[in-house]
Amino acid sequence: MENKKIIDLLVLQITNNQFKGYDPYDIKGKKFFLNMLKNQKDSFYKKLVFEGIDNFPKISRKLFKVEASINAKAMGLFLTSFVKLYIITKDEKYYKNALKVAKWLEHNYSKGYSGMCWGYPFDWQSVIFIPQGTPSSVVSYHVGEGFYELYKLTKNKKYLDICDSICQFYMNDLNIKEFNNETICFSYTPLDKYEVNNANLFVAAFLIMIGHEINNPVYVDYGLRAARFTKNEQNYNGSILYWSKRSRIKNFMDHYHTGFEIRMLYIISQYFDEFEESWQRYYNFYREHFFEENAVKIKPNTLYPINIHGCAEAILCTSSINEVFDEKFIQNIIDWVNKKMLYKKYKYRYMIKKYNKFEYKINISYIRWGTAWMLRALSEFEYRLYQRRENK
DSSP, rough: HHHHHHHHHHHHHHTTTTTOOOTTTTGGGGGHHHHHHHHHOHHHHHHHHHHHHHSHHHHHHHHHOOOEEHEEEEHHHHHHHHHHHHHHHOOOHHHHHHHHHHHHHHHOOSSSSSOOOOSSOEEESSEEEEEOOOOOOOHHHHHHHHHHHHHHHHHHHHHHHHHHHHHHHHHHHHOOOOOOOOEEEOOSTOOOOOOOOHHHHHHHHHHHHHHHHHHHHHHHHHHHHHHHHHHHTTTTOOOOSBBBBBBSSSSOOHHHHHHHHHHHHHHHHHOGGGGGGHHHHHHHHHHHHHHETTTOOOBBTOOOEHHHHHHHHHHHHHHHHHOOOOHHHHHHHHHHHHHEEEEETEEEOOEEEEEEEEEEEEOOOOIIIIHHHHHHHHHHHHHHHHHHTTTT
């Protein structure tokens, strides 16, 4: 099925469901599962329970009465996608959907903070407990990206003011660790003081983008110092781990967080040349270790579980960087993803696990984790092709 047809079917699915859907973490926000997650000790029983809700998502959500909801992060991804699809096609339905999403986001932000910000519609247990609606640096970035794209399209200053407001949230409500005059690190949420490299880079990139747009040198300075912190985290092979090297938490690397970090370093490099080598080294590592021909690996040495979030990021990351854009390579990835992950013609399954030689397919289409990210990825690919045609 061609990309544009899949995009149309995804949009139909999203709008028919009124932007609502399930999430891998919504059920884990139920009190029964939160109590298990708060107990940091691993046990056979605990693993069995979470394997069960993972493998049987529809039954478990019926059993625990989990309702579909609107997710602000998904809405941010939709907003960016609809703007880019409107630019490509000039189809008014995309513009109208963009305005509808923007209106929802304008009315459904987390109150009580220095600026506009957004979180998840469920409680979730990270290393600490994060209550429903607690604003996240990452969620707020994706919403902010959508508003910035809408501003560039419409030139309506209201949308740029929202981006400025997000920067105020970053500057005043997130915890900022200062290490020296050159480096700082932003927290994931106002409740924690963790050093998470991808979250820190999202904040850095947004502050630099909006700081340049509105001529605010303070935003740019803080963004640059945050970017330098994560740049200093880069390993000799170009990779960057999820947690900072200072963190006393078991570290890891996966496909989607890797893609996030590369994309943010690339954005930052458009403003500061000192990050050019950083994203290039990281991207070279990524291409060498996260693909097996056209197959998308979840970790450098692991193909399974095949995760739709990682699949989407593979398309998005390789599409976002003009200097390495390879249409044939990306289309081959898309074809592989569609072959492995599409079911019922237009829905993307959550995951494929492997038990010995047996593949187990988890056929649920999560609104944020899969649908929104795949729409964002496919729309970015089509947008880059459109730009190339226009620039010839």
